[in-house]
Amino acid sequence: RSKRRGRGQITVYSREIAQEMKRATQLEQALRNAVIADAVDVHFQPIVRIHDGAVVGFEALARWMDPDIGSVSPAVFVPLAEERGFIDALSETLLRKAAEAALSWPRELFLSFNLSSAQLMDPGTTDTILSTLARVGLDPRRLELEITETAVMTSADTASRIIADLRNHGVRISLDDFGTGQSSLGRLRDFTFDKVKIDRAFISQITTDRASEHIVKAIIAMCDGLNLAVVAEGIEQKADADKLKQLGCGMGQGYYYGRPVDGPATLRYLHDHFREFMSIERSENR
Ligand code: C2E
Ligand code: MG
Ligand code: MG
Numbered sequence: 249r250s251k252r253r254g255r256g257q258i259t260v261y262s263r264e265i266a267q268e269m270k271r272a273t274q275l276e277q278a279l280r281n282a283v284i285a286d287a288v289d290v291h292f293q294p295i296v297r298i299h300d301g302a303v304v305g306f307e308a309l310a311r312w313m314d315p316d317i318g319s320v321s322p323a324v325f326v327p328l329a330e331e332r333g334f335i336d337a338l339s340e341t342l343l344r345k346a347a348e349a350a351l352s353w354p355r356e357l358f359l360s361f362n363l364s365s366a367q368l369m370d371p372g373t374t375d376t377i378l379s380t381l382a383r384v385g386l387d388p389r390r391l392e393l394e395i396t397e398t399a400v401m402t403s404a405d406t407a408s409r410i411i412a413d414l415r416n417h418g419v420r421i422s423l424d425d426f427g428t429g430q431s432s433l434g435r436l437r438d439f440t441f442d443k444v445k446i447d448r449a450f451i452s453q454i455t456t457d458r459a460s461e462h463i464v465k466a467i468i469a470m471c472d473g474l475n476l477a478v479v480a481e482g483i484e485q486k487a488d489a490d491k492l493k494q495l496g497c498g499m500g501q502g503y504y505y506g507r508p509v510d511g512p513a514t515l516r517y518l519h520d521h522f523r524e525f526m527s528i529e530r531s532e533n534r
């Protein structure tokens with residue numbers, strides 16, 4: 249349209265925007281197809297008790313590898329599904345797959361599942377989650393939902409209703425990426441959570457930056473006082489784990505303990521890391 253001299257700049261920008269929109273729409277179509285084809289996968293990363301390294305649960309992390317596009321990060325495709333209005337369908341598929349996998353883990357291990365902010369604005373979320381669990385046969389008491397502070401803020405009334413209803417069914421709630429985003433300590437008083445996950449940004453600097461260490465120490469003390477469990481995210485090195493152990497942090501997660509891996513590899517991880525797994529498996533197969 250704007251081909252006249254002097255407006256070239258606008259033409260370039262609008263072409264770029266148009267290309268970007270086209271790309272997003274292609275990505276959206278590919279993702280919708282992947283959801284229908286059940287091709288979006290879920291991987292699992294161990295969450296451990298820091299003092300002895302025992303695995304206590306796994307976080308489910310979405311993975312999507314399109315044959316033409318390649319692998320796309322959930323940090324890209326989850327927001328896309330939210331914007332384009334099919335996060336419900338995507339999330340339901342992911343929860344079903346994650347819950348099915350959790351059925352073959354020892355019963356004492358929990359499944360932690362990320363909920364997107366759009367889902368916390370939708371009053372139908374509670375039923376969707378509970379009916380998915382019921383269909384799969386996973387006890388709601390084995391599920392934890394990870395939500396972010398931003399998500400809780402955007403739709404406080406609906407979010408608190410959803411949280412309360414799910415907690416009444418035994419589902420636990422973790423506050424993810426704590427310390428980043430639009431944090432407010434008041435949130436910890438107004439909402440009922442069970443667990444706080446300290447953002448990786450603090451953990452990655454814990455042995456090199458005194459300020460990060462003090463912040464983590466304060467978060468742990470606050471959570472102890474509020475009776476909240478604590479998980480440190482992004483533990484990459486033994487030195488990080490040692491420092492967190494010294495600070496009395498309850499749980500940890502990160503590449504040092506294990507990277508996210510697919511379902512079968514998760515079972516192999518359990519064989520190597522969960523003492524009672526072999527005997528439990530044997531008794532169930534009887
Ligand atoms: P998150 O929930 O905070 O997940 C933790 C992210 O940190 C994951 O990235 C994980 O692979 C990565 N990570 C774990 N340990 C380490 C470590 O030691 N070092 C470093 N550098 N990174 C580590 P991933 O899998 O790319 O996921 C990114 C984000 O996408 C997640 O952040 C979560 O917000 C979102 N996401 C992933 N799966 C789902 C899902 O099924 N549903 C929803 N709604 N969001 C999801
Ligand atoms: Mg998470
Ligand atoms: Mg996180």
Ligand code: MG
Pocket residue numbers: 425
């Ligand atoms: Mg994150």
